[in-house]
Amino acid sequence: MVIPLADMKTDQMGIVVELRGGDGMVTRLTSMGLRPGVQVVKKSGQPLRGPVTVKYGATELALGHGIARRILVEAKE
């Protein structure tokens, strides 16, 4: 099931399938290693559409809710 990163449950795993955003955002995420094909785990989400933290490889990243909406993942159960 493909869903935005923001909608994943805490500790759920998934594979990034698409980055939907401007060039700047895509370049930035890609340079930090978050790109299609990478396996991610959502580590936390703050209430009231607050930031989301996501872990991939040895990197943990905090992203605003809006950015996390534009990262699409194939979520695993």
Next chain:
Amino acid sequence: MKRLLLVGNPNVGKSVVFSRLTGARVIASNYPGTTVEYTKGKLKLGDEPMEVVDVPGTYTLEPTSKAEEVATEMLAEGDVIVNVLDATNLERNLNLTLELLDTGKPLLVVLNMCDEAGHKGIELDFDKLEKQLGVPVVGTCALSGEGISALIARLPEARPGGPPQDPATRWARVGHIVEAVQRITHRHHTFTERLADLSLKPVTGLPLALLIAVVCFAIIRLIGEGLIHYLLDPLFHTLWLPLVTYLSAALGPGTFWHELLIGNLINGEINFQQSMGLLTTALYIPLAQVYPYVLGFYLVLSALEDVGYLPRLGVLLDTFMHRLGLHGLSVIPTILGLGCNVPGILSTRILESKQQRLMTATLISICVPCAAQSAVVIGLLGKHGAAGLLPVFGTLALLWLVLALIFRSFLPEEAPEIFVEIPRYRLPYPRALAQKVWLRARQFLAEAIPFVVLGVIVVNLLNTLHVIDSLQSLVGPILMRVLGLPSGAITALLVGFLRKDVAVGMLAPLGLSLKQIIIACVMLTTYFPCAASFVVLFREFGGRNMLKAAALMLAVSLTVGTILNLVL
């Protein structure tokens, strides 16, 4: 002179490598963006001196932020590039390495934090990596100094890699390299990783943040009060007092040198808090009243930084901060400002948008009391307990909130969304931590003492020239009517331009009521930044913005003072 650039992802330890190479002491912390401005130093390689530049961290040479732009521009001017990598996160770090290889500059690769990689069960084949990349590879643990001599020895071998390759295949090549050189033997969740997860989940994170704040405050008080009561006060009173009393008698009260060095005698005796002489108050306030708290504050702050807690706090508070038009990471400069506003304002550079930086810096210079100031306020009002301290610090906190909301309604752009790497939790290295606290404490003394001395001289000068008398009769009535302060407070307000702690100390002999002290303390914090913060505001944001901020401060502090006078 040849120029060597230290380039790498944020928070991989470039500043620590820099310190090791040049012997220069710089502040290094466990979060991305500690180095906001490039730092330069010198390294002697054989007979040839080399300039070493600590470039702010970047993930890519296609700049996506101001800091990365600076880094990319610096690159053009480098002769040799030392690419520092986090050995525990090889894959992500190698992307930049491949970009650097494509520039054709002579390159040497340093795998830092090798000890940590070992703990995590990550094995790296250096020889293979060297063959894959075509440039020398050295492993280091910069915090302990391991591998630095090997790095220096191999510097002359730095060389360009092969011809540029297709950027589209870069991540695929990174994958191949990692597969060839890295072997992960065991992998289990560590205690710090569990703690890391807990400190970001809202249900556990917020109580934890509160607990950390309470513990930090208790430690600062314990260190500050302990040093004052058991070490510095006894030292000043049993050793220094007899000496200056002797000097006072020898000079004779009323003479010029007595006024300058000893100051006024209070009830026929020297009073370290009130005499206002260079050898009495000018020494006592910074050393015995302020320094212990500064030391305590920086120990706690530096520990929090090195552990890697601050960005997590930024994430936890991000939603709240956005409601105020600020960014979660604004908490880092604000907390630094509680030590000294100068580094606080400087570190607003970790924020991306100019508006965010200006807003955070203005809020710091108006509402955030530095450690020196807080120490004196606590000294003055501590005996009244919460009844004295709460109105001062509570008003400042409330003012910070209200001002942020006002700014938000005026300013055009929304705060950008948070986008930051969360560092791993690390146990601080005791030696590195001690050095950092010492470096900051020394910076404090170096900045404080000249201004304190200048402040005392100015007070004496103004007194001798009767400037204060005429000012008092001129402004005094207004001061009394609007703010409820006696005309004597003018001197303190004037000295506050130079140094806030001395200014607050000057309130002691005026015999003010509790209400008057509270008003004066709040006014002194808000009405103007001290001379040093003023200079930084000017340098960072230009004359116009600085003047705007200054006008705002005056207006705000007069308003708040008037309101307090009516309400309390």
